[in-house]
Amino acid sequence: MNSQNRQAGFTAVVTLALLIVVVITGFAGYYVLRSDHNSNGVVSQGTRSAQSSSTTNSAKPVAKSAYGIETYSAADVTSSTDQKAIIKSVLAYCKAQSPQLDSTAVVAVSKGVFSDKNSFAISGGFAKIIAGCANVADLPSDGATRFLLRSTNGRWSVLSAGQAEPNCSEVDAIKIPKVILFNCYDEKAQTDRAPII
Numbered sequence: 613m614n615s616q617n618r619q620a621g622f623t624a625v626v627t628l629a630l631l632i633v634v635v636i637t638g639f640a641g642y643y644v645l646r647s648d649h650n651s652n653g654v655v656s657q658g659t660r661s662a663q664s665s666s667t668t669n670s671a672k673p674v675a676k677s678a679y680g681i682e683t684y685s686a687a688d689v690t691s692s693t694d695q696k697a698i699i700k701s702v703l704a705y706c707k708a709q710s711p712q713l714d715s716t717a718v719v720a721v722s723k724g725v726f727s728d729k730n731s732f733a734i735s736g737g738f739a740k741i742i743a744g745c746a747n748v749a750d751l752p753s754d755g756a757t758r759f760l761l762r763s764t765n766g767r768w769s770v771l772s773a774g775q776a777e778p779n780c781s782e783v784d785a786i787k788i789p790k791v792i793l794f795n796c797y798d799e800k801a802q803t804d805r806a807p808i809i
Contacts (some may be wrong), residue, residue, distance in 0.1 A: 618678045674718060675751030683752045685721040686743055695726060697768045698739050702759050705770040706745030711752045716748040720756075735761045736809075760793065762786070778806055 647794045649683075686699040700718050707713045721743045725731045733744040739761040746753040760771045760778070771786075772778055780796035787809045795804040802805035 657725060670745065673723075674720065674748055677752040680722055681752070682727075683720045684723060685748075686721045686725070686741075689721065689723070689726065691726065694734055694739070694763075694768070695732075698734075698741060699762055701761060701768040701770055702741065702743060703745065704761070705773065709773075710745065712747070713745060714747055718751075720744045720746055720753060721753060729791075733791050735789045736787070738788050738792045739763070739768065740792045742774060760788070780805060 614700050660724065671684050674685050674688075675683040677683070686702075687696070690696045690699055703717065706719070707717060719741075721741070722728075722731065724745070733740050741759050741761075742756050743759060744753045744756045757773050758775060759773045761768045762771050777795050777797040778793070780798045783793060783796040783808060788807055789809045790807050793807055795802075796807050798805045
């Protein structure tokens with residue numbers, strides 16, 4: 613009997629040790645797989661935000677409002693080729709629409725614009741950014757505009773700029789995704805609704 617009790621105790625210890633080894637191996641495998649997945653060009657949202665915030669943190673504000681709100685030149689806080697091309701297109705559009713803009717004109721944005729999905733998004737060849745255009749001497753400016761852009765053959769161009777919702781017939785015709793534009797104005801129903809796409 614005594615030998616049998618020692619045998620049963622030994623089996624429990626071995627089983628517990630094997631269970632611990634399996635759990636540790638499972639966690640290690642998950643960690644390696646996750647690390648490998650992120651290093652193969654798939655960037656997680658947390659990594660993307662960290663990259664964007666590190667770019668933003670090194671930028672200096674071009675103006676500060678009486679309420680302490682800092683305004684940045686969008687060119688100083690961009691972190692991707694698309695963002696840079698979008699800012700360049702918005703600035704060219706603003707200069708064409710506003711002759712008072714001079715060589716100091718900037719696309720003015722809030723600090724975290726590129727990490728805020730309500731202020732900036734790119735999807736399906738379309739983009740939006742909430743920004744303002746002003747000469748540096750005129751900052752801080754009072755308002756911001758929603759710019760809708762489209763990429764054609766790798767070149768971004770402004771489709772519309774303003775605060776009013778665009779007409780749904782136009783939005784649906786060119787298939788602007790909901791991630792870019794949450795609402796459009798349905799002329800027939802005379803109310804706002806989400807785009808079809």
